[in-house]
Amino acid sequence: MQDSLEKRFPGVRFYNPALTEVQDDVEIGAGSRVGSMTVIHSGARIGTDTTIGSHCNICDCRIGNNASIQTGCHITKGVVVEADVFVGPGVFTLNDKLRGGPLTYPHIGRGAKIGGRSTLLPGVNIGAGALIGAGSVVRKDVPPGATVAGNPARQVFGTVEPTADENSTG
Numbered sequence: 001m002q003d004s005l006e007k008r009f010p011g012v013r014f015y016n017p018a019l020t021e022v023q024d025d026v027e028i029g030a031g032s033r034v035g036s037m038t039v040i041h042s043g044a045r046i047g048t049d050t051t052i053g054s055h056c057n058i059c060d061c062r063i064g065n066n067a068s069i070q071t072g073c074h075i076t077k078g079v080v081v082e083a084d085v086f087v088g089p090g091v092f093t094l095n096d097k098l099r100g101g102p103l104t105y106p107h108i109g110r111g112a113k114i115g116g117r118s119t120l121l122p123g124v125n126i127g128a129g130a131l132i133g134a135g136s137v138v139r140k141d142v143p144p145g146a147t148v149a150g151n152p153a154r155q156v157f158g159t160v161e162p163t164a165d166e167n168s169t170g
Contacts (some may be wrong), residue, residue, distance in 0.1 A: 015054070035071065047083065070116070078105030085109075088116030088134065097122050109144060118153075 005017045011030030014020050020034055023042040028034070032046055035054030043060030046052065050063055053071035061075050064083035069075060072090040079093045085108050095103045104123030108114065112126045115134030120126070125141045132138060133149025133156070142148050147156045 029065065041077075043077075053089070064110070076105075078103060080105065080107045082108060082110040082112075082128070084111045086113045088114055088118070090117045091115075091120070092118075093120045095122050115149075 005014050005020065005022060008022070009028045012028045013033045015034065016036035019036040021039045023040065025042045026040050026044045028046045029048030029050065031049040032051065034040070034052045035056065037054050038052055038056040038058065040052070040058045041060055044058050046063045047065035047067065049065055050067045052058060052069045053073065055072045056069060057074045058069070059075060059077040061077060061079040061081070063069065063075070063081040064085065066083055067081050067085045069087045070089040073087055074092045075081065076093045076095045078095050081087065091114050093106045095105050097104065106120040106122070106124050106126070108126045109128035109130065111128055112130045114126070114132045115136060117134055118132050118136045118138065120138045124138050126132065126138070127142055127144030127146060129145045130142045131147040132142065132153065133147070135151070136149050136153040137151040138148065138153045148154060149156050
């Protein structure tokens with residue numbers, strides 16, 4: 001198994017090829033790494049020097065160069081992850097609004113950072129350099145460079161000063 005994956009994808013490191021499934025019609029760029037128990041579905045295109053963690057489900061999507069998809073992520077069909085993006089552990093992307101309409105795909109702009117356990121709903125666009133706080137549910141587009149957090153995710157402006165009650169020690 002290891003020999004066949006290494007032959008199919010020269011220059012790609014598979015941490016445990018016997019526990020990794022890479023279907024037909026997949027591209028993975030040189031210098032990339034793929035963790036154990038990961039499935040990469042037919043049609044997926046993964047750039048160079050990209051990390052795909054263990055226990056991931058990577059569907060027919062596009063992932064750019066120097067991206068990092070951490071452990072336990074589900075990147076669904078049609079998603080675009082541009083170059084230099086960080087996707088924290090346990091992030092899920094969705095593409096079906098469950099209304100019988102067409103699928104709509106999240107798009108993550110260059111250099112964006114998605115905090116662990118976040119969920120990106122169908123069709124949202126995450127702007128270049130945006131930051132999504134851990135555990136956020138992103139329902140609407142996020143402008144380039146913006147920081148959002150929460151459920152639903154809302155733009156965060158600067159730091160929040162603690163109230164007098166939060167400062168007390170009693």
